[in-house]
């Protein structure tokens with residue numbers, strides 16, 4: 493079976509190799525020609541435009557998008573439409589907002605083009621060696637490519653989650669959980685860091701990975717990170733985010749569902765990006781106003 497893949501960055505490149513290893517005939521394209529050249533060196537058929545990519549795909553085309561979420565996905569889909577026929581399938585494997593995926597499904601449906609939204613988890617190593625995939629869209633369309641998801645995922649690591657949008661909805665909530673779990677691990681180690689004991693972080697993370705309740709892939713990654721830099725002195729504690737946690741919180745608020753851990757983990761990410769805060773100044777000023785409590789002055 494042939495699969496077109498658009499977007500050969502951290503995920504798409506590895507996914508293309510994963511597909512190739514599983515016997516698929518991959519045709520790969522990216523706006524970054526360096527990545528196109530590099531994947532070509534792996535024996536994968538390349539294309540320099542979506543037109544060329546579509547020309548190299550025969551029969552019912554299956555095209556996997558692995559590009560940044562948002563307008564880029566809309567742009568790529570718009571550029572593909574003139575070269576697609578009815579029942580061709582677009583799979584969006586990126587971290588798109590599920591509301592966008594529902595809209596794209598409906599817009600493509602009107603043209604007779606099939607669309608699946610696929611939340612892809614497991615990071616770059618998962619993309620290469622076996623991912624976790626959660627797929628929304630029409631059941632017959634899913635069935636047509638079910639083997640692809642089975643092949644690129646770990647055992648029991650793929651699921652048709654239901655109607656269009658549900659794949660990315662599931663991935664969004666997964667990432668909300670991810671934010672909370674990471675924040676919790678981080679806070680535990682912060683307590684260690686400030687304690688009276690000389691706790692070895694790497695050894696402790698390793699210990700936690702052997703039989704403890706909190707053993708997990710995230711704890712293994714924690715162990716891994718401390719093995720490379722015992723106190724993480726080489727990096728700043730600035731935490732970026734690509735939006736999934738925010739969308740989870742927004743959705744929870746819309747649904748009236750309390751999600752305090754996820755909410756606070758997002759606040760901590762935003763806070764980490766600020767050197768100082770205006771709210772901190774206001775509280776310090778008010779304490780000083782009502783209680784004469786000391787403030788720390790700027791130099």
Ligand SMILES: NC(=O)c1ccc[n+]([C@@H]2O[C@H](COP(=O)([O-])OP(=O)(O)OC[C@H]3O[C@@H](n4cnc5c(N)ncnc54)[C@H](O)[C@@H]3O)[C@@H](O)[C@H]2O)c1
Pocket residue numbers: 498499500501502503504521522523524527558559560561564567568585586587588612613614615616734
């Ligand atoms: N990195 C991860 O661990 C991870 C895991 C799961 C899902 N995702 C999601 O997968 C998607 C891709 O992530 P990534 O980490 O590979 O990003 P990336 O930035 O490494 O790669 C994106 C690629 O898309 C290409 N691209 C951009 N615009 C394009 C266009 N118009 N046409 C063709 N190619 C275009 C870029 O050149 C780049 O190579 C994102 O939605 C991301 O959120 C990432």
Ligand SMILES: O=C(O)[C@H](O)[C@@H](O)[C@H](O)[C@H](O)COP(=O)(O)O
Pocket residue numbers: 587612613614615616667670732733734735736737
């Ligand atoms: O399941 C996964 O493989 C990860 O969640 C993956 O999707 C990615 O690393 C996130 O995009 C990071 O998300 P933030 O940038 O929001 O932390």
